[in-house]
Amino acid sequence: MLESYSRCWTEIDYAAIAHNVEEIQKLVGDTKIMGIVKANAYGHGDVECAKALQKVGVDFFGVSSVDEALHLRQNGIHDSILILGYTPPEHFHYLIEENIIQSLVSYDYAQKLDAYAKEAGTKIRCHCKVDTGMCRTGVIYQVQEKNMDQILAEYRMEHLIVEGIFSHFPVSDDLGQESAAFTKKQIELFEEVCDNLRKEGINPGIRHIQNSYGILNYGDLKMDYCRPGLLYMGVTSDDAIPIASKPDFIPILSWYANVSLVKWIQKGQSVSYGRHFIATKPTKVATVSVGYADGLHRLVSNCGLEVLIHGQKCPIIGNVCMDQCMVDVTQVDDVKEGDVVVLVGRQGDHRVTIDEISRKSHSINNETLSDIAGRVPRLRRREK
Known part of the structure; x- marks a missing residue:
């Protein structure tokens, strides 16, 4: 332990991130890692965590907002950065200036982004967000409603470069029968969207759907990337929740x-x-x-x-x-x-x-x- 620095302080073992990444890689095989460093890397220091992740080959980062993306850029993180959430239109210019990837939070939003890029005479990098069951952001593609036409339209927008596609699990932490069935249906729907894109001659691009519990419980999906947050920091959301794997994480x-x-x-x-x-x-x-x-x-x-x-x-x-x-x-x-x-x-x-x-x-x-x-x-x- 370091000597006392303040009345109250934390100490973070950034070197242990390498071990935790290795444990994650054992679960997902050849799937690459997108390091989620939003919310100051869950309080652990976004820049410090990103640099520790870079040392072990992580080349993609996820944040929640444009200000978080800019903070990484201003501190020397030049790899791909995906904004997982909403960027207000008045800040669209940062996406161009700093080469940041924006998630398409809705079809209407994609249209606004496309119009802005057209006016600016450029193209903006994006990932298509598909709502397979979270009901938060993205184009809805669920059993009750399948808006494949909107997803196709996003990929065909002239001034957007849709480089990838992703979705999110709400109950991948629950191994119970009902929740497991829901998650497996999400995977099926996501694969169906990707297949539909291919049938139209469109490459879906980078595919990612596994959050931390998706990695722990559904590690063999063979996606292009996965999105660990707490896992590379050595903890899960709740120690009492059963998981399907037995990783050996070190809390940092x-x-x-x-x-x-x-x-x-x-x-x-x-x-x-x-x-x-x-x-x-x-x-x-x-x-x-x-x-x-x-x-x-x-x-x-x-x-x-x-x-x-x-x-x-x-x-x-x-x-x-x-x-x-x-x-x-x-x-x-x-x-x-x-x-x-x-x-x-x-x-x-x-x-x-x-x-x-x-x-x-x-x-x-x-x-x-x-x-x-x-x-x-x-x-x-x-x-x-």
Whole structure:
């Protein structure tokens, strides 16, 4: 572990990304990887993750917005970047200027983009989004409604270069019979669209449909690319969800804070806002310099979430405050100001995980990691 940098900080082992990519590649074979680095790579640092991925041969990146794409470009990421979400028309010029690929979020949107490219006297790179069951963005192609004519029309637009086609799984994390049948139907519909394009003499281009759980549970689809996010960071959305494979991932993020004060309180004294914790006996309390403004959700208050101090598990007591929380350290000797507290990671023989925070806050790891605040420094763990 690095020396304390701040009142609260994370350490990220970017070197471990190579191992996690290798584990992903075992599942998908020759399918290439599009590294999803949206939302600052789920809080892990978009540029740092992209550069670590480049080192192991990843040459394609996915983001949610044009500003995220521009941030990568401004920091030396010159490989292909796909914007998975919506770009407002007033920002279409960036797609041309920075050679960014735009997903076609609807047929009407494709028409607007085509008209803009015509006016600009150029062509814009795109991927066709097919809605096979997510009902979020893309041209609907589902059992109830198949808009193949719109998909064909997008590929035939004169000022768009449709280089690929993709869809998204809403329940690939669920191995239950109903959800598995739904996902398999999505795969069938997606393949049907690609076959229909080929029958019209159109090359579908780069095909990608597998998100992280699609990789874990449907790794053998033989698509051109897959789209891991959390997986290359070494975690899944929920540790309790069964998966069909047995990868050996290394979580790359650890999270720390400092003890700022240690004091004894007596029976009947309360801790924090709302007085939801009242001591039933003399209790040694450590105030810790991390709170909900740092990303430690207020929902974890008074529910038994444990952190590590001197290698021992200690429960958070009372309500989590904006910048601080309190921990019962009665059973731990010699706790003092400046001691390192582990929120996520290892200390001694014990480990605490991001998943424990997610479960206590009724969330998923995607959200919990993304919620670690920008004011929390991301330190690169020293390579061994």
